[in-house]
Amino acid sequence: MIEVENLAKTFGVTRAVNGISFKVHDGEIYGLLGPNGSGKSTTMKILAGILKPTAGRVLVDGIDAGRDPLKVKEIVGYVPETPVLYESLTPVEFFNFIGSIRNIPAEKLEERVNRLVEAFELKGYLHKYIGSLSFGTKQKISLISALLHDPRVLIMDESMNGLDPKSARILRELLLEFKSEGRSIVFSTHVLQLAEMICDRVGVIYNGEIIAEGTVDELKEFAHEESLEDVFLKLTESKDEIYTVIQALKESL
Amino acid sequence: MFEIVKILYRELHYQIVRRNPMIANDERKFKSQLKNATxxxxxxxxxxxxxxxxxxxxxxxxxxxxxxxxxxxxxxxxxxxxxxxxxxxxxxxxxxxxxxxxxxxxxxxxxxxxxxxxxxxxxxxxxxxxxxxxxxxxxxxxxxxxxxxxxxxxxxxxxxxxxxxxxxxxxxxxxxxxxxxxxxxxxxxxxxxxxxxxxxxxxxxxxxxxxxxxxxxxxxxxxxxxxxxxxxxxxxxxxxxxxxxxxxxxxxxxxxxxxxxxxxxxxxxxxxxxxxSTAVQKGAFKARKLPKVLALTLKDFKVVFRKSSMIAGLLIPVYFVLPQVFMALSRGEFSTMLATGLIFGLGWFSSIGADPVIKIDGKELDFLRTLPLTKKAFILSKSITMSAIPSATALAVIGIAHHYNGGEALYLLPHAFILPMMTSLTAMNYFYRYKGQEIGIPETNMGDIIVIFIIVGILFGIVGAPLLFMHGATGYAVSSAVGMVITGILVGMS
Known part of the structure; x- marks a missing residue:
């Protein structure tokens, strides 16, 4: 379970996250939606123990992420939006490195890696330098590396980016399996149909604040809209703006 | 046309500065560094x-x-x-x-x-x-x-x-x-x-x-x-x-x-x-588990050897002792005392290796920060990486001294490991002296390296003192023991 209370984060004079609160229960997929620069990635990095909050509190399975980030990192699997990996290592070397740092028993590591490599069809890439692989393949490696320690909490920041349809489907099924096992998942995406499909609850973050929260149906009712995309555009004040921009583009092109 | 080259030059150096997370997170330092670099x-x-x-x-x-x-x-x-x-x-x-x-x-x-x-x-x-x-x-x-x-x-x-x-x-x-x-x-x-x-x-x-x-x-x-x-x-x-x-x-x-x-x-x-792609290995994943510190060190070495430009930075201590080795060899004599001086010199010049070792993890540091990694493990691994080449060179120096002087040179064996390690631990403790467990890439400049040179010089003075007052095996044994104690303290401090 994740509990976020009055969380704030500032960088210099920029207030990236402005006193947000929400809860993610065990066995729940929580979608954090918002336009670019709204504070999603910052929030997710704080949940994963990577950044320290300026104010407020984050409890991940009862552990304070601000005070004990190392313990949080032990139970969290974090997938960033852009895979940051050691490009001069091979996936085999990289997974072994993570296994050693996370103290995963060799047998367990071997079993998990081989299972995930099989699922994401990475077998042919195991001994190639990561730097020579495609973006999508790197994203798969990043995903596998976040799952190796069997995390109780998963933080996924637009992690479907670059995945082929088959891998995206496998990941979706995997997330639903994790959910059924009682794990908490925080998920951000710009593909709103996907969010509509897998998220139990959704929080819309805008200018560092959560401006709406609830199930997809609750949000539709709240905004009087038919799709999550329309709800999102309405809440983030983008809907009217879009038509003006499109009109201007049509006239100028 | 030169305009394009100027843009490429700026872009190249912007990428280098941007990949230093400690600077990238500090807007003021980032801007000032960028101005000079580009x-x-x-x-x-x-x-x-x-x-x-x-x-x-x-x-x-x-x-x-x-x-x-x-x-x-x-x-x-x-x-x-x-x-x-x-x-x-x-x-x-x-x-x-x-x-x-x-x-x-x-x-x-x-x-x-x-x-x-x-x-x-x-x-x-x-x-x-x-x-x-x-x-x-x-x-x-x-x-x-x-x-x-x-x-x-x-x-x-x-x-x-x-x-x-x-x-x-x-x-x-x-x-x-x-x-x-x-x-x-x-x-x-x-x-x-x-x-x-x-x-x-x-x-x-x-x-x-x-x-x-x-x-x-x-x-x-x-x-x-x-x-x-x-x-x-x-x-x-x-x-x-x-x-x-x-x-x-x-x-x-x-x-x-x-x-x-x-x-x-x-x-x-x-x-x-x-x-x-003809020679690429094939086969399933085989797990190979190592202690955290060693896993980090092994990773560092793989990265360094696969990015040849980084090797140059780590070889600098070797570069400093090469002339003395050449000169001694051309004279046809290589005393144990000379070997002792060279090993102390090698250990001292290891300080310069701090900069390249810290920079091994560029943008990948963002990934390391997602792992449950303590600053202590990070410092120890960097210290081992930093001291490996000076220690290997020191062993080669002992080998030459042994060839010319026999068994006496072997008294220096502990020093080959202790001295570079002392320097590395001093440098890493200096750069990562801030509180908290967060790891990062601290800014390293020539001023810092000079401070480390001075601190290491004092520590080496303490380790070397027994060699001045006690002769033969006793002097080397006491000196090694003092070095081990200081190394232990430095490990404890990290």
């Missing part, structure tokens, strides 16, 4: 000044040369410097610039030969090597004006030849992408290490050549005359203007054509690199 004038100016100063030392030899023959031969031996420097810069930096994705935006544009921009970008970095030749050229110009002008032209040709060969090397070997690890990967890495070490020894070789030429001028001169068409011997023709001009024209034409052909081929390789 300026061609400042970047090249400082380096050119340093190289000009080194060139003054070379010019001394020419100033006091007794006749034209000696000046010509001496100049020809110096002409190797801009050639090798330019070759190295071109071969190594082209790989670095392209791996940064610098030319990706150009691929989609209607650019005919984009590699020309790469060539110009790399030539900017070879300017310092050229400025090193200037004092020599000025001295010759002052003594023999015509020969001086020809010397200047040969220096330019030297840079151009090295640059063209560097481009050829990169086009033939570097631009091709290796897909993964091969059975001979370790051998290749060893070859790379030896290559870098040899390159770094070039100044010693130059110095050695200068003395050798002075002592054996009568024997060598005919060889230089016989092979005077081949660079760098050809540069000794500066006192025969007609022959020199003919050779210059020949080189300019031949390498000019090669340069144009290479640029076209290189652009093709940049747009669509040839992928070699």
């Amino acid at each position: 300026s061609i004038k400042r970047g090249v100016g400082i380096q050119a000044g340093t190289f000009f100063f080194l060139g003054l030392m070379l010019a001394g030899g020419v100033a006091f040369a007794k006749d034209e023959l000696q000046i010509g031969v001496m100049f020809a031996s110096y002409a190797m410097i801009p050639f090798i420097f330019s070759l190295y810069i071109t071969a190594v930096n082209s790989s670095y610039a392209l791996s940064m994705g610098l030319f990706e935006p150009l691929k989609a544009l209607p650019v005919k030969v984009g590699s020309l921009y790469l060539s110009e970008l790399l030539l900017i970095d070879t300017i310092p090597a050229f400025t090193m030749m200037l004092p020599v050229v000025f001295v010759i110009l002052f003594r023999h004006p015509t020969a001086g002008i020809l010397a200047l032209m040969w220096a330019v040709v030297g840079v151009f030849l090295g640059h063209t060969l560097g481009l050829i090397i990169y086009t033939v070997f570097g631009a091709r992408t290796s897909e993964g690890t091969s059975r001979f990967g370790a051998l290749k890495n060893l070859g790379k290490l030896i290559g870098v070490l040899l390159f770094m020894s070039i100044f010693y070789v130059g110095n050695y050549m200068q003395n050798y030429v002075r002592e054996h001028i009568e024997t060598i001169a005919p060889v230089f005359v016989k092979y005077s068409f081949a660079y760098p011997f050809s540069a000794s023709s500066i006192f025969d203007p007609l022959q020199s001009l003919e050779l210059l024209a020949l080189y300019a034409t031949l390498f000019g054509m090669l340069y144009v052909l290479t640029l076209k081929k290189l652009w093709g390789e940049i747009v669509e690199p040839t992928v070699s």
